[in-house]
Amino acid sequence: ILNVEQSPQSLHVQEGDSTNFTCSFPSSNFYALHWYRWETAKSPEALFVMTLNGDEKKKGRISATLNTKEGYSYLYIKGSQPEDSATYLCAFNNNAGNMLTFGGGTRLMVKP
Amino acid sequence: GAGVSQTPSNKVTEKGKYVELRCDPISGHTALYWYRQSLGQGPEFLIYFQGTGAADDSGLPNDRFFAVRPEGSVSTLKIQRTERGDSAVYLCASSLAGAGDEQFFGPGTRLTVL
Numbered sequence: 446i447l448n449v450e451q452s453p454q455s456l457h458v459q460e461g462d463s464t465n466f467t468c469s470f471p472s473s474n475f476y477a478l479h480w481y482r483w484e485t486a487k488s489p490e491a492l493f494v495m496t497l498n499g500d501e502k503k504k505g506r507i508s509a510t511l512n513t514k515e516g517y518s519y520l521y522i523k524g525s526q527p528e529d530s531a532t533y534l535c536a537f538n539n540n541a542g543n544m545l546t547f548g549g550g551t552r553l554m555v556k557p
Numbered sequence: 558g559a560g561v562s563q564t565p566s567n568k569v570t571e572k573g574k575y576v577e578l579r580c581d582p583i584s585g586h587t588a589l590y591w592y593r594q595s596l597g598q599g600p601e602f603l604i605y606f607q608g609t610g611a612a613d614d615s616g617l618p619n620d621r622f623f624a625v626r627p628e629g630s631v632s633t634l635k636i637q638r639t640e641r642g643d644s645a646v647y648l649c650a651s652s653l654a655g656a657g658d659e660q661f662f663g664p665g666t667r668l669t670v671l
Contacts, residue, residue, distance in 0.1 A: 449599070477657045488560065489600075489648070489662040496657075534599055543655040544590060544613060547599030 447471055449537045451548035458525050459556050465521045466551040468535030472516035477538040479545060480509055480520055484531045492520075492533075525555040559583070561663035563649050569669045570639055578634040578666045582651030589632050590660060591624055592648040600648055606632060607655055639670045 449470045477496045483489040493502045498513040506523045532552045536545035562581045592600035602616040606626045626632040646665040652658035
């Protein structure tokens with residue numbers, strides 16, 4: 446059983462605050478780490494697919510880093526906006542299969 | 558282009574009934590996945606198709622669950638003798654070829670078993 450954990454489970458911030466969350470995953474047999482953003486009643490939206498140790502990726506105000514040797518990834522949001530409110534999921538892909546193993550998600554609420 | 562679509566968006570049924578959930582993947586995607594998200598948890602893998610065949614069905618919880626993809630495009634997840642514990646959001650995803658490709662998700666079907 447692959448263990449993927451995310452923290453915190455939920456987070457309330459004020460508009461304009463910067464925030465970050467953590468995803469931890471098995472450090473062996475690593476293939477890829479995915480980040481998704483999921484708003485209620487919508488499809489989960491892919492943010493990043495990360496494959497190389499030390500990867501840093503950025504999309505607008507959102508960025509992510511990857512450490513495959515110690516088995517963690519951070520997602521950062523700079524200057525949070527109310528529209529950033531969503532559940533952020535990370536998912537681990539090992540080299541034994543194609544399916545994703547998800548963490549429990551971090552639910553972010555940004556207050557205006 | 559069109560994304561992954563799922564129907565129905567919501568399904569309410571009674572314990573013991575049979576349900577079918579449909580997934581239309583992105584055209585040309587050979588890989589199709591079903592996941593289930595129960596309240597307070599992340600999505601959990603159910604089954605993966607490569608073309609018409611189920612390449613990995615290790616996530617199906619028991620033999621009440623079955624899925625098909627007869628023409629390598631649309632897939633149907635079938636649940637017999639539903640139980641209250643089956644209540645969840647059922648997500649479908651597709652990818653171009655599998656093997657770590659980005660997976661594109663549909664909006665899910667929220668199943669409620671009374």
